[in-house]
Amino acid sequence: MQMPKPSEEDKERFRAAVPDHPDVVVKPMFGNLGAFVNGNMFAGLFGPTIGVRLSEADRTLLESSERTVPFGPEERPMGGYVGLPEVWNEEGDGDQARARAWVMKAYAYVAGLPPKEPKAPKEPKARGQKK
Template identity: 75%
Template sequence: MEMPKASDADKERFRSVVPDRPDVVVKPMFGNLGAFVNGNMFAGLFGPVIGVKLDDEARVELESTERTVPFGPAERPMAGYAGLPEVWNAEGDGDHARVRAWVEKALDHVATLPPKEPKERKPKAAKK
């Protein structure tokens, strides 16, 4: 499975569309970025593609009106996520606003989900 790396410009663009709120955390994931609320990812960056987790109704709306792309590895796209149209990656205020609106819609949806419980870390074996 090939993992494309996001460029610095891709990461900057991603951060610019993620709402600046105290409950939102952006962190690295496999050379890309993910945006989380309550421990759940609502938007991610996979190479140059921004993906958003939407409720079924909003995802159908987006996919039926825009040229979305699968989000994640081609062999195993992430269920429940829609990759925003690649043409929206071009510089332009109109597309930036559209991306930001869908990211905010994803945040609103995922914020209603139960918080993700942190996984317990296994203790490291003692060195001899």
């Protein structure tokens, strides 16, 4: 599976779309970026594509009114996420504002979900033990 790498311009565009809230964490993921609230990802960057996790109603609205794209690897897109239209990457400030508005909808939706519980630490395996 080929993992596209975002350009510095892509990363900057993503960071500009993510809300500036103290509870938002942006961190690297597989060479790309993810934006999290309460441990749950609400937006991600996969190559040049920004993907958002929306409520069913918002996702249906976005997919029916815009040329969205699958988010994630072509062979295995991420369920529950939709890629924002790629033309928004190349166009003017109006499209950047549209992207920010959808990322904000994703933030509001995911912030209302239960916080993700941290995984329990794994028990260390005994030396010489097979998997």
